[in-house]
Amino acid sequence: MMNLSGPAIAVRDLRVSRGGTEVLHGLTFEVPRGQVTGLLGPSGCGKTTLIRSIVGVQIVESGEVAVLGEPAGSPALRRKIGYSTQSAAIYRDLTVLENLRYFAAVLGAGKDDAERVIEEVGLAGARKQLGGSLSGGQLSRASLAVALLGTPELLVLDEPTVGLDPVLRQDLWRLFQSLAERGVTLVVSSHVMDEAARCHRLIMLREGEILADGSPEGLREHAGTTDLEEAFLRLIEEKAERVR
Amino acid sequence: MNVAITLATAGRILAQLRHDRRTLALLVGVPSVLMILLRYVIDDPSAFNRLGPTLLGIFPFVVMFLVTSITTQRERATGTLERLMAGPLGKFDLLVGYALAFGAVAAAQVTVVLAISLTWLGLDLAGSVWTLILVAVLDSLLGMALGLFFSAFARTEFQAVQFMPAVVLPQALLCGLIVPRDAMAPWLEWLSDVMPLSYAVEAMQETARTGDFTGVLVRDVLIVGGCTILSLVLGAATLRRRTP
Numbered sequence: 481m482m483n484l485s486g487p488a489i490a491v492r493d494l495r496v497s498r499g500g501t502e503v504l505h506g507l508t509f510e511v512p513r514g515q516v517t518g519l520l521g522p523s524g525c526g527k528t529t530l531i532r533s534i535v536g537v538q539i540v541e542s543g544e545v546a547v548l549g550e551p552a553g554s555p556a557l558r559r560k561i562g563y564s565t566q567s568a569a570i571y572r573d574l575t576v577l578e579n580l581r582y583f584a585a586v587l588g589a590g591k592d593d594a595e596r597v598i599e600e601v602g603l604a605g606a607r608k609q610l611g612g613s614l615s616g617g618q619l620s621r622a623s624l625a626v627a628l629l630g631t632p633e634l635l636v637l638d639e640p641t642v643g644l645d646p647v648l649r650q651d652l653w654r655l656f657q658s659l660a661e662r663g664v665t666l667v668v669s670s671h672v673m674d675e676a677a678r679c680h681r682l683i684m685l686r687e688g689e690i691l692a693d694g695s696p697e698g699l700r701e702h703a704g705t706t707d708l709e710e711a712f713l714r715l716i717e718e719k720a721e722r723v724r
Numbered sequence: 725m726n727v728a729i730t731l732a733t734a735g736r737i738l739a740q741l742r743h744d745r746r747t748l749a750l751l752v753g754v755p756s757v758l759m760i761l762l763r764y765v766i767d768d769p770s771a772f773n774r775l776g777p778t779l780l781g782i783f784p785f786v787v788m789f790l791v792t793s794i795t796t797q798r799e800r801a802t803g804t805l806e807r808l809m810a811g812p813l814g815k816f817d818l819l820v821g822y823a824l825a826f827g828a829v830a831a832a833q834v835t836v837v838l839a840i841s842l843t844w845l846g847l848d849l850a851g852s853v854w855t856l857i858l859v860a861v862l863d864s865l866l867g868m869a870l871g872l873f874f875s876a877f878a879r880t881e882f883q884a885v886q887f888m889p890a891v892v893l894p895q896a897l898l899c900g901l902i903v904p905r906d907a908m909a910p911w912l913e914w915l916s917d918v919m920p921l922s923y924a925v926e927a928m929q930e931t932a933r934t935g936d937f938t939g940v941l942v943r944d945v946l947i948v949g950g951c952t953i954l955s956l957v958l959g960a961a962t963l964r965r966r967t968p
Contacts, residue, residue: 535810553965555812559811567802570804573740574740575743582735
C-alpha cells in the first residue's frame with residue numbers, strides 16, 4: 481500500500497559540503513506526491529548533490545531529508561526509489577538486456593520486467609547490444625530503464641534527457657507524465673529551460689540556493705514574462721537587487 | 725545475505741567475462757605459458773618439481789588480485805556501485821558474488837595449468853590433484869579479497885594497477901620462491917611470517933610434497949582462509965552507502 485499522507489520529500493535546512501566547500505547552503509522545500517517536480521539550474525548549481533542527498537548516498541553536513549516519511553537512505557526506501565545518475569551507471573561489458581536482468585534480479589522484480597522497461601525507453605532494437613557500443617543517448621536511456629524497474633514510488637532522475645533527439649525526449653516526458661498519473665512521484669533535473677514547462681512544479685537552484693519554487697505558470701506570472709528562461713534571469717536580477 | 729542477489733551477482737560477473745574473451749584467454753593462457761617457460765628455463769626436473777607448485781600458488785593469487793581490484797574500481801568509477809548501494813543489495817551479497825564468480829574462474833585456470841604441468845611438463849606430485857585445486861582456489865580467493873580491499877584506495881584504474889606490484893611483489897619475494905624462508909635474515913623471516921601469501925605457497929608445496937593432509941597443511945589452509953575472510957570484512961567496510 482502506498483502511504484499517501486504527507487509530502488513525498490521534505491527537506492529542512494540541508495547543508496552539504498563537497499571537497500571542503502559548502503555547495504548547498506541550507507535548502508528547505510517539499511515535494512508533493514504524484515507530480516513531476518523539475519529541478520532546474522545551471523551546471524554546478526548543486527542539482528546532483530541535492531539529488532544524491534534525496535537518494536541517501538550523499539554524506540550531508542546538517543539538516544534533514546525525509547523521503548516517503550522515512551529518513552533518506554533508510555533500508556526501507558531501497559526498493560521504493562528508482563535512481564538514475566547523470567552519467568550512465570550500467571555495465572559497458574554487458575548487453576542492455578543482461579544489464580536490466582541483473583538489476584531486476586537485485587530488486588526482486590519479475591522476469592519480464594527487463595523487457596517492459598526496454599520497451600518503455602525505446603531500446604527494443606538495441607537490447608542485444610553491449611553497453612559500450614551504445615550511443616550516448618542510448619546509454620542514458622539504458623540507465624534510465626534501470627530506474628524504472630520494479631514499482632518505485634519515487635523516481636529521482638538526474639538529467640535523463642540530455643543528448644536525446646526531440647521525438648525521444650517527448651516520448652520520455654509523456655512516460656513521466658503517465659507515471660505521475662499512476663501516483664508515482666518524479667524528481668527530474670535538467671538544465672534545459674524548455675523542459676521546465678512540462679513539470680507540475682519547478683524548483684530553481686542557483687549557486688546552492690533556491691531561487692524559486694512554484695508552478696511554471698506561477699513563475700511566469702511572477703516574472704511577468706511567458707518565457708521561462710527570461711523568468712529565470714529576472715529572478716536572478718531581483719535577488720541581486722534585494723541583496724544590494 | 726540474499727541468496728538470489730548473490731547468485732545473480734556471480735552470474736553477472738561471469739557474463740561480463742564471457743563478453744571479454746581476450747581477458748578470459750589471458751587469465752587461463754598466461755599462467756600456462758609462464759609455467760611452460762619456467763620448465764624449459766630451469767631445464768632440471770627436480771628443481772622444477774620444487775618451484776612449480778610454488779608458482780601454482782602465486783599465479784591465481786596475482787591474477788585474481790589484479791582482476792578484482794580493477795573490476796571493483798570500475799564499479800566505483802562508472803557509478804554502478806553507487807546504484808547498487810542505493811538499492812536493496814547487501815555488501816556481502818556483492819562480495820560473495822565476486823568470490824563465487826572469481827573462484828570458479830580460478831578453478832578453471834588452475835585446472836588448465838595443472839593439466840599441462842602434470843602431462844607435458846612432467847611435474848611430479850605426491851599429493852592429490854583435488855587438494856591442489858582446493859588450495860589454489862583458496863589462494864585465488866585470498867588474492868580477490870585483498871584486491872577488493874586495496875581497490876578502495878585507488879582513485880583510478882591506473883592506480884589500481886600500481887597496487888599490484890606494491891602489494892604482491894614483496895609477498896612474492898618473501899614467500900620462499902627465491903630463497904627458502906628459514907634461510908632469510910631474521911627480520912625478513914619475521915616479515916615473511918606475517919604475509920598471507922607465504923602460507924598459501926607453503927600449503928601448495930606441502931600438497932605437492934606429501935600425499936597426506938599434514939598438520940602444516942591444515943594450519944596453512946586455516947591461516948589463508950582466515951586472512952581471506954578478514955580481507956573480505958575489511959573490503960566490506962570500504963563499500964560505503966554514503967560517500968562525500
